[in-house]
Amino acid sequence: MALTIKQRTVSDVAVLDLTGRLWILDLPLRDLMNDLLGDGQKRFVLNLAGVDYIDSSGLGQLVSIWTSIRNKKGHLTLLNPSKRVERLFDITRLHTVFEIFAEEPVAVEKARKLTV
Numbered sequence: 001m002a003l004t005i006k007q008r009t010v011s012d013v014a015v016l017d018l019t020g021r022l023w024i025l026d027l028p029l030r031d032l033m034n035d036l037l038g039d040g041q042k043r044f045v046l047n048l049a050g051v052d053y054i055d056s057s058g059l060g061q062l063v064s065i066w067t068s069i070r071n072k073k074g075h076l077t078l079l080n081p082s083k084r085v086e087r088l089f090d091i092t093r094l095h096t097v098f099e100i101f102a103e104e105p106v107a108v109e110k111a112r113k114l115t116v
Contacts, residue, residue: 001052003028013043013111015079015104019050022058033065042074043111045104048081054088066098079107 001020005028008015014036022029033044046062054062069076077099081089089095101107 002026003051005029005032007032010045010104010108011112013045013108014041015045015047015108017047017050021053021055022051022061023053023055024057026058027061030061030065033068037068037072037074042069042072044069044074044076045079045107045111046076047079047104048085049079051085052082054085059088059092059094063094063097075111075113077101077107077111079104 003018003020003022003026006017006019008017016029016032018029020026036044066076079101080103081100086095086100089098089100099107099110101110
């Protein structure tokens with residue numbers, strides 16, 4: 001299933017609801033994030049509730065996006081990954097890099113805090 005992205009704004013934070021697979025054959029997330037960063041957006045929540053599969057390329061995309069956001073003094077949080085995706089973050093120890101939350105209001109509030 002191709003990755004679909006629905007974008008909305010909550011308290012000046014771009015919330016991206018992802019559905020499908022984040023993998024080597026799909027790059028719309030990277031392209032959208034580059035566009036949003038170019039437009040000056042700095043606060044992001046990626047809602048992973050609908051993501052059923054992430055491969056190593058998908059993880060690489062997430063790390064690259066996180067780095068780009070941090071370099072622009074922005075903030076990214078992840079929301080509600082499935083058990084399978086959460087386990088992947090644990091195995092790869094990326095749960096120590098990404099801030100992961102189960103509730104949207106908490107993820108949005110944390111994303112509003114920009115890096116200084």
